Amino acid sequence: MELVKTIIKMDEIVKDKQSHQQTIGYVATMGYLHEGHLNLVKQARNDCDIVVMSIFVNPLQFGPNEDFESYPRDEERDKQLAEDAGVDYLFMPTVSEMYPTESFMKIRVEKGTDVLCGASRPGHFDGVATVVMKLFQIIEPTKAYFGLKDAQQVAIIKNMVKTFNLKLDIVACPTVREEDGLAKSSRNVYLSEKERALAPQLAMSLNEAKMLMEKGMHSRADIISFLQQKMQQISLGKTDYVDVLSFPALEAKELLKGDVIVALAYQFEKARLIDNILVTIKEEL
Amino acid sequence: MELVKTIIKMDEIVKDKQSHQQTIGYVATMGYLHEGHLNLVKQARNDCDIVVMSIFVNPLQFGPNEDFESYPRDEERDKQLAEDAGVDYLFMPTVSEMYPTESFMKIRVEKGTDVLCGASRPGHFDGVATVVMKLFQIIEPTKAYFGLKDAQQVAIIKNMVKTFNLKLDIVACPTVREEDGLAKSSRNVYLSEKERALAPQLAMSLNEAKMLMEKGMHSRADIISFLQQKMQQISLGKTDYVDVLSFPALEAKELLKGDVIVALAYQFEKARLIDNILVTIKEEL
Structure with a gap:
């Protein structure tokens, strides 16, 4: 593995790979790598000739009161x-x-930012889109890999590729999970024993919502209400949000159809967990 | 010459040219071509293997009360x-x-938009930058050619290339002029005979300002005041603006140094003419 510190050096490498018709798989990270990132590398390794990873803690995507300095x-x-x-x-x-x-x-991202986790982080996705645009121009990937754990980020990057006619594929990789379904996260260590036992109910409820949708429940309000009830039953913490939106446009439409994301955030005592599931609703004949 | 209507077809052409290591020279226009555009093509023809021109009247860069529909x-x-x-x-x-x-x-362009012609066109350069970013991604030029007649546009596109690490060269081409120095413009036909006789004083005054700067007049206020006096002597119309800014950052600094643009707009009865000159002020030893 070669460590690259400068843009000019990265440019040289990319030019060389392109002149040999080699495909570039790219994994963008802010470091402090975990299984989710490594799973993206595995997928890129499988699909492409060359794998580039970036580690860059991007100040532009942190708000003035957020943890840029103390980010691990x-x-x-x-x-x-x-x-x-x-x-x-x-x-x-x-x-x-x-x-x-x-x-x-x-x-400036004008749509899909005032929902889910973006609602509480104004300007965050402007910073994400700006740095990812820069990194895409520097690395010129054939395919770029992002984890669906942060589905809103995936949606916004997909929209950016479409808006600016970028010539690359965004590969959205499934969330890596524990055996009982809990989405892997570095924050899971903050869960108490009792909380850890209850936490898999998030993923289970999302799966139940998916089944309901596949069985014909296509009302956004009904799915949200179903999930809110499920969340209330957990009882050890409190629901931050539950939402059902089109994907990747992230629009709230009462009649669900096509690709839809069902997402939630739940606040335990110390850990705020997020999870989501993508559902494709087949058109009825 | 091949006429290309779709992005997918353009992508194919670009891919083919790249696979043959051919360089692409690009001229972006909104059509209604004049000598200025053709001069850019000539330069591109001279430098590159392939010349692509786009004609696209971009609705995004017209304000709600501007002439998108009636643009020629x-x-x-x-x-x-x-x-x-x-x-x-x-x-x-x-x-x-x-x-x-x-x-x-x-x-969203955050600097260099509230000066010169941008001051009266809020959002205009956001629309320009957005469409030019899309066109650059589609056409992937080796070099892109822009006329210095619209120096603010050149400055902002240069800043965009730097901000987003785009891999292309922006070639800024000198303004095409009549024999007496008047910058060519489709609006010159609106000048009365008397106005036409006075109009070359714009370019002449810019040249005099340049000479003064080269001779050591490095105060922004002094140059502006010199030009305002010159403009008042024309007497048949009125000065819209006179400004002296760093280039391409377009910042107003009292002590002029490095690359500087001297720009003016003058309103005759029917025609509003703009002109500018770039000056490089050598560092004093």
């Missing part, structure tokens, strides 16, 4: 994990390499 | 002029080809 970092461990997973090039630019001057412009 | 169009004449100038591929997408759905996001 472990460079040495990340390098080892990336190499072991089969990354060929690990791109780790500094903040001044990515943002050498005060910025003249950014991408 | 002459497709047949444009095709003939483009072919005669040596364009290989003329990309003419429809509005629905470029904007198939309501848009999810756009580029």
Whole structure:
């Protein structure tokens, strides 16, 4: 694995790979790698000639009161994990390499930001879209891999690719789960024993909602109400949000059809867990 | 010359040219071609293997009270002029080809828009940047050619290339002028005989300002005041603006240094003329 610190060096590598008709699989991360990231690398390794991972904690996507400074970092461990997973090039630019001057412009996301986790983080997805656009231009991936755990991010990046006619495929990879269905997350360690026993009910409820939808329950209000009841039964914490939206447009429409995301966030004492499921509702004949 | 109407067809052409290591020179226009556009083609023809021109009247860059509907169009004449100038591929997408759905996001230009012509056109450069980003992604030019007549547009596109790490060169081409120095413009036909006789004073005054700057007058206020006096002497119309800004950042700094643009707009009875000159101020030892 080669460690790349500068854009100019990354450009050279990309140019060389392109001249040899090699496909580039790309995994964008903010580091502190976990199984979810490594699963993306595995998928990229499987599909593409070359795998590039970036680790960049992007200040632009943190709000003024958010944890940019204290965001967890472990460079040495990340390098080892990336190499072991089969990354060929690990791109780790500094903040001044990515943002050498005060910025003249950014991408402003105008839809799909005021729902789910975006509702409480104004400007967050502008920062995500802007840095991902930059990284896509630098790395010119054939395919870029994102985890569906953060489905809103996947949706917005898919919309960006469409809006700006970017020539790459976004591969949305399924959430990695524990055996009992709980979505893997570094926050799961904050769960008490009792909470940990109840937490799989999030994924189970999403699965039940999916089955109901597949069986013909196509009213957004009905699905939301079903899930809210389910969440109330957990009793040890409280529901942050439950929503059902079109995917990737993230629009709220009462009659559900086509690709739909069912998503929720639940606040336990110390850990706020999120989970979601994608459902495709077949057109009725 | 091949006429291309769809993005998918344009993608195929670009892919084919890239696989043969051919360089692509690109001229973006809104049609109604004039000598300025053809001069850009000539330059592209000279530098690159393939020349692509686009003609697309971009609704996104027109304000609600601006002339999108009545913007002059002459497709047949444009095709003939483009072919005669040596364009290989003329990309003419429809509005629905470029904007198939309501848009999810756009580029928001945060600097350099509230000066010069941008001051009276809020949102104009967001629309320009967004469509140019799309066109760059579709056409993947090696070099893209823009006329310095619209220096603010050139500045903002240069800033966009830098902000988003786009891999292409922006070639800024000098304004095409009449023999007496008047910048060519389709609006010059609206000048009365008397006005036409006075109009070259715009370019002459810019040249005098340049000489003063090269001789050591490095105060922004002094240059502006010199030009305002010059403009007042024309007497048949009135000054819209005179400004001196860093280029391409378009910042107003009292002590002029490095690359600087001196720009003005002058309102005659029917024609509003703009002109500008770039000056590089050498660092003093």
